[in-house]
Amino acid sequence: MTDTSHSNEQSQGERSSLSAQVLAKIEKDGVPQTPKIMFTAAEWSMWILWALSILIGAVAFSVIIFFSMHAGFAFYEATHEGFFDFFLDIMPYTWVGVFIATALLAHHNLRHTKRGYKYQVWQVLLSSILLSFAGGIGLHMFGVGFHIDGFIAQRMPMFPAMHSIENRLWQAPLDGRMLGQYLPGFEEGMEHMMRFQDANGAVWELDIAELTPSDLELLITGKQMRIVGVPSTTAPNIFTGCGVFPWVMDHNLTLRDLRLERDHFIERMKLHHEKMLQMLEATSSLPNAGFHIACATNPAVLRIAR
Amino acid sequence: MSDEEAVALALKEKAFFGHIVLRYEDKLLRYIRRLGIHNEEDQKDVLQNIFIKVFRNLQGFDSSLSFSSWIYRIAHNEAISHYRKASVRPEGHLVGESDDILALISGGEASAEQKFDARVSAELVNKALKQLPQKYKDPLILRFFEHKEYEEISDILQIPPGTVGTLIHRGKHELKKLLEQHSEHI
Numbered sequence: 249m250t251d252t253s254h255s256n257e258q259s260q261g262e263r264s265s266l267s268a269q270v271l272a273k274i275e276k277d278g279v280p281q282t283p284k285i286m287f288t289a290a291e292w293s294m295w296i297l298w299a300l301s302i303l304i305g306a307v308a309f310s311v312i313i314f315f316s317m318h319a320g321f322a323f324y325e326a327t328h329e330g331f332f333d334f335f336l337d338i339m340p341y342t343w344v345g346v347f348i349a350t351a352l353l354a355h356h357n358l359r360h361t362k363r364g365y366k367y368q369v370w371q372v373l374l375s376s377i378l379l380s381f382a383g384g385i386g387l388h389m390f391g392v393g394f395h396i397d398g399f400i401a402q403r404m405p406m407f408p409a410m411h412s413i414e415n416r417l418w419q420a421p422l423d424g425r426m427l428g429q430y431l432p433g434f435e436e437g438m439e440h441m442m443r444f445q446d447a448n449g450a451v452w453e454l455d456i457a458e459l460t461p462s463d464l465e466l467l468i469t470g471k472q473m474r475i476v477g478v479p480s481t482t483a484p485n486i487f488t489g490c491g492v493f494p495w496v497m498d499h500n501l502t503l504r505d506l507r508l509e510r511d512h513f514i515e516r517m518k519l520h521h522e523k524m525l526q527m528l529e530a531t532s533s534l535p536n537a538g539f540h541i542a543c544a545t546n547p548a549v550l551r552i553a554r
Numbered sequence: 555m556s557d558e559e560a561v562a563l564a565l566k567e568k569a570f571f572g573h574i575v576l577r578y579e580d581k582l583l584r585y586i587r588r589l590g591i592h593n594e595e596d597q598k599d600v601l602q603n604i605f606i607k608v609f610r611n612l613q614g615f616d617s618s619l620s621f622s623s624w625i626y627r628i629a630h631n632e633a634i635s636h637y638r639k640a641s642v643r644p645e646g647h648l649v650g651e652s653d654d655i656l657a658l659i660s661g662g663e664a665s666a667e668q669k670f671d672a673r674v675s676a677e678l679v680n681k682a683l684k685q686l687p688q689k690y691k692d693p694l695i696l697r698f699f700e701h702k703e704y705e706e707i708s709d710i711l712q713i714p715p716g717t718v719g720t721l722i723h724r725g726k727h728e729l730k731k732l733l734e735q736h737s738e739h740i
Contacts, residue, residue, distance in 0.1 A: 287614035365712035
């Protein structure tokens with residue numbers, strides 16, 4: 249039997265009976281009509297969830313920007329063997345995860361609005377990502393990334409916040425890195441030594457013989473600084489400073505700032521290596537105690553020299 | 555009376571909903587049959603469920619959409635939900651005019667191809683369509699047997715209009731390949 253003939257078999261009576269059956273069922277079961285407000289609420293909730301996803305995505309992106317700008321790319325030779333190790337170590341996996349999740353959530357919510365299906369997956373995803381990017385840049389400008397990271401670092405010590413990473417990477421005196429600030433006051437007869445308090449509160453005798461005037465200028469501001477150096481192998485709490493770099497987590501950095509920071513670091517580290525080469529050429533023998541070349545053994549100086 | 559006017563009346567007075575049922579029951583019956591619901595009892599149940607759902611959601615009908623697209627969307631979703639509940643795979647059984655079938659299989663390309671296409675019976679098209687993935691089958695049925703525009707298909711299947719075009723194009727291509735395979739066996 250063809251479908252056309254099948255269809256013809258349905259009499260007018262049969263057809264109208266379906267209509268009657270449907271109306272009877274509606275009456276008998278008391279089928280309610282979903283109120284319009286429910287549809288409006290559902291539509292609004294999708295839009296609100298979409299906007300929330302974009303906002304959370306923007307916050308995540310602002311923290312990612314903060315990480316990217318302040319992870320210490322300029323000094324990666326001081327903290328890691330190579331750039332790849334550095335990248336894997338400082339990558340803000342949680343925030344990248346949050347960002348991806350919110351982009352997918354935004355996609356899901358927008359697709360479930362009344363007209364969301366009209367757009368291609370890539371259009372919805374791209375627009376959500378771009379909006380989060382734009383929002384993230386805006387929030388970063390207001391320091392939201394920095395404050396959120398600091399807030400989380402204070403309340404959740406286990407969370408890999410930049411503030412904690414910064415401490416882990418730079419508060420490592422035995423590996424030639426310290427984070428902290430200068431304590432005023434010289435000791436008599438020890439003019440090449442300064443007192444320095446690290447991030448853990450320990451006080452060090454900082455040998456400034458290999459520091460430049462600009463390093464010292466930075467140091468005596470009393471602000472938090474990063475110091476690259478060499479710990480003494482003979483006396484505890486003595487640290488030879490090889491370079492002083494400002495701690496700028498609370499400042500917005502531009503790409504130009506990052507480039508300058510990088511150039512400055514390379515230049516400073518190279519200087520120690522060149523100094524050692526010059527000294528070796530001049531003496532053509534092992535250096536004697538009168539020369540200050542401890543910094544040439546700092547891991548960052550060796551890596552850059554390589 | 556337009557569909558939208560019928561909806562407005564049905565919203566005021568339940569009895570007018572009967573007009574909507576009368577207006578769409580044949581079309582939707584044909585459609586769900588094409589989607590693969592063969593059993594007469596199942597057809598009745600599915601059809602009744604479709605209209606109950608339409609009634610339940612009538613206040614949510616978005617008048618910026620055509621009512622026809624909206625009711626077809628509900629019918630399509632209900633048919634899918636029927637397959638899921640019954641855990642069966644839909645098997646297309648098309649009811650189409652020979653012109654529909656020709657339009658489906660000929661792309662307006664070569665006349666020799668059209669001559670070949672013309673020899674292809676509806677039965678062959680049915681066989682080939684059964685093997686076609688659902689994602690191609692749905693837009694092809696709507697386009698060539700229900701004579702829906704791309705925009706309407708987009709609203710019914712809730713996919714972007716661009717995707718409708720792509721699926722129809724690819725679907726026809728796949729269908730032609732299957733038809734050629736089948737015709738070789740004749």
